[in-house]
Amino acid sequence: MKWKGFIYLSSIPGGFAAVQEFCSICEEHGFVIGKGRIMLELLTGNEAVARGAYEAGVHFAAAYPGTPSTEILEALAKYDEVDAQWSPNEKVAMEVAIGAAIGGARSMVSMKHVGLNVAADPLFTASYMGVNGGLVIVTADDPGMHSSQDEQDNRYYARFAKLPMLEPSNSQECKDYVVLAFALSEEFDTPVLLRLTTRTAHGRSPVNLGQRQEIKVKEYKRQIEKYIVLPAHARKLHPKVHQRMVRLEDYACSTPVNEIQLRGRDLGIVTCGAAYQYVREACPEASVLKLGMTYPVPTELIRRFAGEVDELVVVEELEPLLEDHIRGMSLEVKGKDMFTRFGELSTETIREGLGLENAVSSRVSGGAVEPEQPIPGRPPVLCPGCPHRGVFYNLNRLGAVVTGDIGCYTLGALPPLSAMDTCLCMGASIGKALGMEKAQGKEFARKTVAVIGDSTFLHSGITGLMDVVYNHGTITTVILDNGITAMTGHQHNPATGFTAKRGPAYKVDLEQIARAVGVERVRVVDAYDIDAVYSVLKEEMAVEEPSVVIARRPCALTVKSRSKGYSVNSRCIGCRKCIKLGCPALAIKDGVAEINSQLCTGCGMCAQVCPRQAITLSEESKGDSRG
Amino acid sequence: MIPVVDTADTKNILIVGVGGQGTILASRVIAGVVMRRGLDIKVSEIHGMAQRGGSVVTQVRFGKEVFAPTITPGTADFILAFEKLEALRWLHYLREGGTVIVNSQELYPLPVLTGSKEYPVDTMERIRGKVSRAIEIDALEIAKKCGSPKVVNTVLLGVLAGLLDSDLEAWRETIRETVPPRTVDINLAAFEEGIDRGKEFLSQVGN
DSSP: OOOOOOOOOTTOTTHHHHHHHHHHHHHHTTOOOOTTTSSEEEEEHHHHHHHHHHHTTOOEEEEOOOTTTHHHHHHHTTOTTSEEEEOSSHHHHHHHHHHHHHTTOOEEEEEEHHHHHHTHHHHHHHHHHOOSSOEEEEEEEOTTOSSSSOOOOTHHHHHHHTOOEEOOSSHHHHHHHHHHHHHHHHHHTSOEEEEEEHHHHHEEEEEEOOOOOOOOOOOOOOOHHHHOOOHHHHHHHHHHHHHHHHHHHHHHHHOTTEEEEOOOSSEEEEEETHHHHHHHHHOTTSEEEEESEEESOOHHHHHHHHHHOSEEEEEOSSSOHHHHHHHHTTOOOBOTTTSOSSSOOOHHHHHHHTTOOOSOSSOOOOGGGOTTSOOOOOOOOOOTTOTHHHHHHHHHHTTOEEEOOSSGGGGGGSTTTOOOSBOOSTTHHHHHHHHHHHHHOHHHHTTEEEEEEHHHIIIIIHHHHHHHHHTTOOOEEEEEEOSSBTTTTOBOOTTTTBOTTSOBOOOOOHHHHHHHTTOOEEEEEETTOHHHHHHHHHHHHHSSSOEEEEEEOOOGGGOOOOOOOEEEOTTOOOOOTGGGGOOTTEEEETTEEEEOTTTOOOOOHHHHHOTTSOEEEOSSOOOOOOO | OOOGGGSSSOEEEEEEEETTSOOHHHHHHHHHHHHHTTOEEEEEEOOSGGGTTSEEEEEEEEESSOOOSSOOTTOEEEEEESSHHHHHHTGGGEEEEEEEEEEOOOOOOHHHHTTSSOOOTTHHHHHHHHOSSEEEEOHHHHHHHHTOGGGHHHHHHHHHHHHHOSOOHHHHHHHHHHSOGGGHHHHHHHHHHHHHHHHHHHHHHOO
């Protein structure tokens, strides 16, 4: 048979299984299908969200990077048709996206779960305003805290801010639900929340790609009763929000993304998101109510499902949001008494919770489950050549009280650097240092240092620094300026000189910002120069006025060319001074230091701390050692 | 040999290593082969802080229809370990009768480098004590012989393919499409070396 052409399957709901079924029907009718090659791509949930937005004709997208959400904006920035930008923080990203939606564009804003705390202020009132062009807000939660400081359940934001929420369970649904979210946003005049978790955001599964719908930016008309939330206007808007949610609950009871799958009568499981996939694996014979739309909770649909089964169980990751709702309906239901509310669920924990024997009766025991024969852990560590290393090494030497912040440099808390006292949330280091001074006095402030990265400083550190000057604080602030947002994978920010689409941009001057808020003592130091960092820190900590030290060096992972590494010569006496730097390229072997030439980047910090000149540049030059 | 990639049952492969070792390529090639055959697949990995030199794991599951994105401990058909200690750390994921492929490279975690902990000297013995199907291979040495220390991952992938599948042409094709064009020859040479080690192992231990 001759090749006939493409068929885009994005219009078929039901993901991979439906595509398989479609293909087999085609084959029964004599068509030959190039299965798996032409239309399916293996995408992460984040890439699929970006693809969905693209196909839904999104015009504008904004974000601040944060694991596990970062790759959504990165993927959107690659589409020529989409104007995508990194904003200085999540609140600004949310506001720009809201502005774009009011201006008639289809807009998306994405962030990690704690980012939504930062953006909560505009979120709540955007709920009253509604939209013009569709607005989809993506929150990527992190159950299990793979790369986060808490595991808050952002489904509560939907209830709190009175907004609809969709929760995909695989990459195909990530794409499909974004398309649906834009349609709902415009139909119901509301921002729509899309909640991912680490497993859906970073898991890869097959996705059918479709084509972009070209949607025109809507006309903008002044509507002050809608877009200006004066108390008089807001009082009229609030009841409208409630009417909207009532209509959305009706929709939630009939939408195909909320699906009753009837199998056995014994057990009925209500579930959503990644938990659905574990449920299907753990007990394939159970009836399931899969909620793709978790807010408003579809009360009547749940009641109908409850009538079809003998026992009703809710399987949801983190908090008992659905369970509490169902209990409020006076239905008998089980949930958190069987499954943990901490961390991620799994096939195994669900089977255990249901009292089913796990598929595995006898196991190969391994290192991680053998407490009697413990093996060394492998904690994350600052990279070889990381410019933060020398700063923490010196803060440790100076016995500083260090208020830390969010980024790679939080690793400065771990041994052997051990140079951090507290780490709370983005931008909090400076305010916390000031608070410590308020509690303990000026003498204590002589050893109190706030440590914050360049991107984090721009995110929410500037206002803290303003407060230090305004309220007569005298603490020292160190800005670790590695010229990039490193932790999340090297995204641009307002101080890098480039946009999300890699075009040129104004490069914010950190020194001038510090001076503008009233800091008179602003010092810049080469982060690789151990002695200079030490003496500058010592001087600035000693003075009884606020000061800012900018320790500057590009992130070692962004430096592509380097010529020489270091090696240890026979003068080494094994004093271990270099080991205190905690560099992964350095080890003690047979009583003396040894440098791994594959890992060494040639930063030279170890050579500077060596008291015997036992570490010197290698004779032979070498190429880039990194793969 | 059983062409496992073609069976309907879900197969589980755990790829473990240290952040920065390039475990991603291995999962991309496996996924490419699986998708060519029209099978369903889920790949799960963790980004963010763990990548900074920490212990990293990629979970690959494929079959007719795959639900859970993660592998239940005790059900992995293969563990592909880029580092020896990581093989031991994740060994409880292996099913009975499963195979662990261990790169003999040792990368010391920071507590070992700073002298607060010791790297176990008997890692491989401990692994062999628990698993009959354990294959140790010096992938770095083989990679260097093939022309670049960077193709360690392709050597290991070759071992896996040799043990897992009978249709290796699909793997070669996927590697050609996946790696940078100028490294295709070196990668394919590394892949063949790996296949040979895998087959050598099969001739000793059997299927």
